Amino acid sequence: MDVLSAAERVGFAKRDQTRFEGLDGKTDLRLPEDAEELLAYCGVHPADRDAMLAARPDPDRDPEWWAITAALAGEVERDLDLALPPTGFKGWPAVPGDASPVGLFAAAWALLANLQRVRELQAQRGVPEPVTVSTVAALGGVMQTHRHIFGCAGVGLMPLWSPPLRFRGTDYEIGRHAFTRTQLGMGDGVSGYVLSLHIPPSGRLDAQESEESVATAVESFKRWYPEEPIAGLVCHSWLLDPQLAEYLRPDSNIMRFQSRFDILPQLPSEDPAEGDRELMRLGLHLPVPEDQLTDEDLDNVPQDTTLQRAFVKHLRAGGHWYGRTGMLKTWS
Structure with a gap:
């Protein structure tokens, strides 16, 4: 078949x-x-x-x-x-x-x-x-x-x-982060390689653990894949949505992580609720509806953490959450 x-x-x-x-x-x-x-x-x-x-x-x-x-x-x-x-x-x-x-x-x-x-x-x-x-x-x-x-x-x-x-x-998990070997395409064909950085849902996002993970990964990939010289590290995540600063403390782990990146301009999205579902699934670990979230969906979100409360408050105010892309400022 x-x-x-x-x-x-x-x-x-x-x-x-x-x-x-x-x-x-x-x-x-x-x-x-x-x-x-x-x-x-x-x-x-x-x-x-x-x-x-x-x-x-x-x-x-x-x-x-x-x-x-x-x-x-x-x-x-x-x-x-x-x-x-x-x-x-x-x-x-x-x-x-x-x-x-x-x-x-x-x-x-x-x-x-x-x-x-x-x-x-x-x-x-x-x-x-x-x-x-x-x-x-x-x-x-x-x-x-x-x-x-x-x-x-x-x-x-x-x-x-x-x-x-x-x-x-x-894709490899090295310390706190996972890293995806990614071709960099500019113009006609492959122009280099970057590491795409991810944050597995394995606990708190400790700043020191994050920095150690990046440093170890950079040195490791140089040995494992010498034919793929690293031009930079990039991350696409709901964690990089600047709107989080309206709800989280500047010294929170999420905001400290976000401050290490230069956030690229936001691209238009065909589905404005895509980022809402991503944060709900990856950040809150809740079942995600296929379409836009309803009032009933928001009523079912626990309100125990700052992030949970921010998620609901922002959507009830008519906003949306977005996955954003950033380039790590310092990595070598």
Whole structure:
């Protein structure tokens, strides 16, 4: 079964079906026999581990999800060790809300099928194994977040951006931050490389830990990828929205982090609520509606933290939140 037909049959929306265009399923897809051991390596909690093992796709029993798993696994293998192109990466779409347990774990199986390849690749590059372990532990982290937000095991009910890049050797977690090897496109072709900096949801954003993470990453990538000289570090995040200064203390961790960047001019957005949903999902760790947030959605946001209160107050006043892009001022 081809992947586009499979995506339609399991109920992906038309706009999400397009994400599978151009992907060929791996006809030789082999899921690892030592999956339980590999999931432990990826930091997956035993409860999520058991749920995933029970939802192992089968080509005869689950032909649609097998085709989707094979296509996603093939994409990861195809792009192994490649830096992100200037056009970026379109994340894997969330599965339909009524997906079976097999569907909820399909993307996780696609990642696990490539774990051994990325481990071998990073060992050849000289990447210390603790860095590899921290990097692929994103799979366990996503499962914990999925269970927290949706109340069920899996990875499928939210879009996946970072995990596919982690399992192809493009994105690494080093200390407090993750860093994506990214091509810089200016004019005709690739003109250099930057590191795209991300903030995994792993606790408070300590300034010293952040600075140490950046310094370690810069020196490490010089050794691991000498053919990709670093021209700068860039970050795109709701954390860089200057409007946060209206609600947070100047000495808060978020504002101290923001002050380290030169914020680029804001680009027009086709969807003004996109940043609202991003902050709700990544900053507040709450379920996110597909469309603009309603008064009922805002009523359900807890009001225990300054950020939670700021989120609701700003939207009730008619504003929106935005993901903004910044260049790190000092990094070498």
